[in-house]
Amino acid sequence: MHRLQSRTPLGAAAARSDTIGTLTIAEITDVALVSVSARNDQEPALRAALATAVGLDLPEVGQSATADDLSAFWTGPSQWMCAAPYEGGEVLCRQIKHHVGASASVVDQTDAWCRFDVSGAQVFDLFERLTKAPVRSMAPGAACRTGVEHLGVYLWCQSATHWAVIGPRSSAGSLHHALMAAARSIC
Amino acid sequence: MTVAGAPLRNRLTGGLIDRDQTLNFQFDGKTFQGHAGDTLASALMANGVQLMGRSFKYHRPRGLLSAGSEEPNALVELRRDGRQEPNTRATVAELYDGLEAQSQNRWPSLRHDMMAINDRFSTFLTAGFYYKTFMWPKAFWEKLYEPIIRKAAGLGSLTGQDDPDAYDKGFLHCDLLVIGAGPAGLSAALTAGRAGAQVILADEDFRFGGRLLSETQALSDLSGADWTAQVLAELDSLPNVRTMMRTTVFGAYDHGIYGAVERNADHLVAPAAGKPRQTLWRIYSKRAVVAAGAIERPIAFENNDRPGVMLAGAVRAYANRWAATPAASVVVFANNDDAHQTARDLRAKGVAVPAVVDVRPDAPRIDGIEVLAGARIVNTRGRLGLGSVTVQLANGQTREIACGGLAMSGGWNPNLGLTCHQRGRPVWNEDIHAFVPGGNLPAGQYVAGAAAGELSTAAALRSGAAQAIAALADLGMAAAAPELPEAEDAAVAITPFWQVAGEKRAWLDFQNDVTVKDVKLAHQENFTAVEHLKRYTTLGMATDQGKTSNVGALAVMAELTGKSIAQTGTTIFRPPYTPVSMGALAGRAVGQAFHPTRLTPSHTWAEEQGAVFVEVGNWLRAQWFPKPGETHWRQSVDREVTQTRKSVGVCDVTTLGKIDVQGTDAAAFLNMIYANGFAGLPVGKVRYGVMLREDGVAYDDGTAARLAEDHFVVTTTTANAALVYQNMEFVRQCLCPEMDVQLISTTEAWAQYAVAGPNARKLLQKIVDPDYDLSNEAFPFMACGEVTVCGGCPARLFRISFSGELAYEIAVPTRYGDALMRELMDAGQAFDVRPYGTEALGVMRIEKGHAAGNELNGTTSAANLGLGRMLSSKKDYIGHVLSQRPGLAAEDGLRLVGLKPVTPVQSLPAGGHLMAAGGPVDAAHDQGYVTSAAYSPTLGTAIALGFVKRGAERMGEQLRLVNPLERQELLVEIVSSHFVDPEGEKLRA
Missing domain, CATH: 3.30.1360.120 (Probable tRNA modification gtpase trme; domain 1)
Known part of the structure; x- marks a missing residue:
């Protein structure tokens, strides 16, 4: 530490x-924020990746979705903000990136x-x-x-x-x- | 002084006032009493006060004309000190215990107004007099004539003190906005409320009911007030209905948006702590029903402005709702049946009605009251108030009738304001002889009741329900008309009559002192179009916007021109319907809350150091850090520069924009937004870049760091952080949608500090964890990478330099920014580390010749900045084509240079222009100009950056720096803009 x-x-x-x-x-x-933006033409892959890995169905315009500790709300076309309990550093960012791979750009937005x-x-x-x-x-x-x-x-x-x-x-x-x-x- | 408990002179029985609540108030220093439910106007009337103001131009004595927001005469200054509000209409000022009001536009007192001398000179003060009278000498206008006129002609005064109260702002949404809670509005709201629509019902009055409160006719077996209470109880029980009293809807704007002011605390001595006086609401309505009622119009005749001469409907309202009469004896003067009701109601209340003077030869009779059919009032008499009226009878004889009040009525005008706020033109209705809303209403707007020309109570009730049903049907919602009570349903019986011909002045616009003679003069001088008439005579201006005067005046103009009233038309209606206080428009955005503030991560620490802050946009940045004993900012700044160049300094640079760029096309995207190439930048490296506008002018510069093949961080200047991001989004979404690139701002996510000076590396080696090699070989100039600091905190390190020193920028998640600054200061003690502010930052960048906002001033090209060779010829980029224009790329154009005084000086004028060492000083001989100047403690003289024609080829040449504004001239030498370390050895060390 x-x-x-x-x-x-x-x-x-x-x-x-x-x-x-x-x-x-x-x-x-105590909530971490991470932006997730689908790479070009990768929105289906991104949706599938998060649904499979954590059971989160990314929401439509004006909505949010939650699966266990992880939530996401819509912020723009093919773009969401994910929220989960803060566990220090860029933990959430790394977790999400691990799940979505090359289907999305992931940026820590917590601070x-x-x-x-x-x-x-x-x-x-x-x-x-x-x-x-x-x-x-x-x-x-x-x-x-x-x-x-x-x-x-x-x-x-x-x-x-x-x-x-x-x-x-x-x-x-x-x-x-x-x-x-x-x-x-x-x- | 009224004796407590004694009956008031003009107080009648009954009414909707609460006699159990006696309220004390003051008018012009005298104490009076009224009751809850009174307005200031009704309470003064009950107390026998008739004189309430002085007119705008002639300072004629004036009393009440109306009983509502259309009041032109009874304007007062309400409250005192910072809460003083000028031009408050006494007719809408709700009485409260402790109310203080002053009359205005008089000196020294209302009864003895010295400025009343103006009335004697009325012949010279006709319409347009100030356009003619004060023409010579020209110079006198601004300094002499205008101030005198402004002092003589005017309304209330301002104290100049700050308003201590808070004002709120808010936003409401509804399916149906109903404006006005008279019979039409109540019926519309009930219809829509029962249908389940989201309804807002707003009324400017402090009690719902509109004219129902002022009339005696029953609605089935209930009084108007009782029926209103019954409907209101139901509306208040419906969760989908919001009723808003004391709320004036003042403007109809685009897309069904209405502006409204709710007076939360104007009926209290002062708002409770933290509570607003007023709230400005922006109402987003899907549909709206305007049920704003109608306004009665006066008749023009000689001396019709004497206190005691009022509108007939208003006299009836004072008698029925407020139990007050202007006098014990009131004559009625009218051209319509409606005003006869005033005579009947007054008599029922025990007020003497000596006669009803009706211009119609066939005027109906009234049992027990003499109706003088075919007669007219030709003059009034009385000092400071009405004493008698002179009537010309049908047979031509005149009769003088003693009376203290005159109730006049020329008919009713639908209240059109909100229906015409989007340039709608009303149409003339021959049945009621008034303008009614035309077909070009604001989108989504419906009009009901008297506002639509439905002047009977029954018609208003029906039309309110019908318009609500139509509005909801448009939204796909079904609604049914409620069972409506039986109500007065008389047809309008009126014979148009506008003025009694006469030699003397007959008032049309009471507020602006515009008479029939003024309209005739305007006609004579060819100002016949209504908009010209308005400007020439001031008709319909000021706080009442001609609510009682416009139609009468244009009827007179129509007579003069021989056109119909319909052909003559009306002036444009504009918001606000009634005056809106500046405080309400400002809302909570006052003082320090005027705009949001942005604080840097080191702000708390900087405050502890006693930093002086400067506003940079919304940011507060430390400008310098004074030390004890320093009495001048230059001492602090010189020390910060010197210490940084000698050892090491730290500056918070978080405010610079940071934009995270990712995607497989990230490098290609950067190639598009920057003028220079980025595709070949290796991972782990930073490059300086210039961005051009589409027109080829340079607009921002910064660095981009490549953290991975598909990941960059772009930095921008502080000022352009949002603009660059916006422009990048435009390129991404609109110009290059095929590129795989994703953007997001990370400006606030990272606390970033510049660590600069020969000992910067040594200091950072104490901060960055030892796993990371910071040696010049491992981490050279323009390197970047992810590191950890202080035992494992993730960080980003960039070896870039704005100061020209060996320098780094270190970034950590913002929450650790405060702690990192303290660590840097602790670890740097060994090197006597100093924080430096934006001033020292500026001095060092000038010494190094780096361009900033002063140089990127929106007129300069890359060539001007000496960066012409950065413009890539191997790729396309934003601004590429237009940057090739001859004017932008001219070989002999302006070039950025350094300027050094031939003899050292303490300061140089930034903004000064450069001329040849000898010869004329004028624009034709301009050689260039100074953009940035500072005292350089490193060089011991003031230095400057500037643009000089062909500057790069003129090193060593001497020019004159001139500042004609302050008569400054001094000789400067053109030098390299790199005053310090021109070879860049320090930053690569």
Whole structure:
């Protein structure tokens, strides 16, 4: 084990969690992200490889899929983001690459993003103030790319009352501020 | 001062106010009392206050005209200090305990306004007077005339203090947006709500019901208010219906998008902590029903602007809904049957109605009230308020009737704003003598009720349901009309009548002081087109946008030109329907939240060091790191440069863009996006590259590292990180879709530090794990590879140099960036390592002659930059063809050179131009210009980079660097741009 101490996107040693009224805004640092892009004409091979190796059927536009610990959401044509518990270094990246071989380009994206999980009864009221995504009509598992306070983010519905916001890591503070301010205005 | 508990002078019985809740408020410093449910206007009226404002130009005394958002007169400054809001319409200001309002546009007081002298000079202040009167001398306009006019003519004032409140923004989605909650809107919402559609029902009022709250006729066996409450209860029980009170839909935009402002806390003294005052909603509707009602129009006659002269429907609303009357005695003046209801309702409430003056010879009778058929009002009298009206009877005789109020009605205009926001043109309806929505509505929009010209309550109810059914049918949803109550269903009985002819001024636009005479003058001077009429007279401008005045004025113009009103047409309607505060438009994006901030991985550490930060786009980068005792930034920067060149320095370069490029065609793809060749770059090597725009101009430079046969990492400048990525995606998706290449940004995934200086290798050998050989032989200049650091942390190492020193860039996953910086500082203590900021970075790159944004300025070609030989002739690439244009590749064109003052100086002006050592200083003799300048502690003088015509051939020549703005001139010598280590021995060491 190396000697470098890790910092969260918000710049602290430990992940932050805030509860405002009924809403909880939690910084998530224990999920690894890996982008998977099919090589030209290799999407069927990629789909087959992941289905065979881990039982994951890659989702269609606006959706996510899950198999055990591994999830994936659609990010673009023939392109997905995979998420799984963080196990250090580029473990997930190597695992996925091992499964997909030459059918896809795989890039570790874990530290490119910050993630805040927002949960509570008023979660729709919150996101209505932050994003034009039609959150009330998004079912569990739906995911989309949208904007929150001038930041490009992924919005991922875990359940009706639990959503993940995945935004650019360098702007974690601004994203967190936006979530907190909106939460205070409704709770 | 009102005595607490005493009955108010003009308060009637009944109404929809809560007499159990007494609210104290102030107007112009005097304390008054009203009740919950009052507006500021209704409470002032109940207290007998008639004078509420002064007019825009003539400073004439003014009172209420209307009871809604169309109000032109009763504008006040609400609240105080940072919360002061000018031009608030008293008619829509919901009363709350502690409300403070001030009248505006008067001095020193509302009753004694010195600027009322303007009224005496009205002959000179006619339409267009400022276009004619202040023409000479020309220079006086900006400094003298305009400031005086602006001071004299105006509305409310701003305090200049920051608004302390928060404003929210949000986004809503629905199948059907219903705008207006009067009979039509309620009926539409009920129809759609019961059908299961996602419905939003919005109304600007603080109580739903629209005109139903102001009328006495029953809906079956319920009052309008009770029927509204019943419908509202059902709507609120439906999970698919969202009812939004105090929400003004102010604009209809593309694709069914509507803008709306919800006033969350305007009815409170101050919003609760963290809570917004207002919320700006962007509503994405699949379909919309506009049920915005109608606005009554005045009649123009002499002195029709006297306080106490009001719209008949408004007088009825004050009496029925707010239990208030403008006076104990009110005359009615009308050309239609609807206004007769005002007379009946007032009498029922115990208000005297001395006469109904009706211009129609065949006007119907009213039991117990004298109807003067075929008569007209020719003048009014009274100081600061109405005392009597002069009536010209049908037989030509005049009669003076004493009264404190006059309720006038020229008919009703459908409220068209939202139906015309996309340049829709309304059409004239001869049955109701008003413009109604034309066939060119915004996409997905339907219009119901009075807004569509359906002026009876029953027709409004029917049309609301019908339009909702039609809108939902368009979406493939079935809906059925609800059982509607029996309601008033009178046909419109109106004879068009616009003005009473007279010699004196008769007001059309109360807010902008535009009279019939002004319209005549505009006609006389040939400003007859409605848009010209508007600009020439200011008709329909300012906060009310002519809601009560436009139709009347263009009717007068139609009479003058002999055209029909339909031929005359209306001006263009534009959003917003009513004023929207700047705070609501800004939302939460104020102060530091104006834009997002990007922090580098070493930010916390840099803050601990006391770094001075600079904004680079959204990034905050350390600019320099002052040490104790340093009083000037140059001391810090000189030290950082010197120490780096002497031993070793570290700089956070995470902000540079990083784009991961993979695929079997990755090398071919790089060959396409860079002007120079990349196909032959070996794995484990880095190459410098230049990117051109399609037009052949150089726009970005950076390096690409080949990590595997099918894997590169491209770096970009900080400023162009997003643009380069976007352009690469364009090439991948649109220009070369056959290439097997995949892209993704990894800028933020890696914390990257430049480690530069003669001791850079020694420092890194303490960081990079010993398995990796960093010797010059094993890891030479332009090598790259994956390594581990600090006992096994994965990292990437690149031997590249921007400073010209022996230098590396080391990258680790961002979460370890903070720790790596601390490790580098600890390990570097032995070498007296120093962090350096963007200033020192800039100095060193100028010393080394590396181009940056100043040189890649959007006008410079590779040839200009001295990189012409990098342009490959063996392949195609973006910008290839156009970079060959004679102008871009000219042999005698500008070339990047170094510039050194003949005598050492402390600074050189970047942006200065270069002229021959002698001769004229002008554009015709321009030889080039300075792009970057800095003080070089290494050379002990300021130095510069710049472009000089044929610069490469003119080494040693002397030129004059001129800066005419600051009258600077000094002699500089053209030198190589590589001031430091021109042979590159250091970086290869």
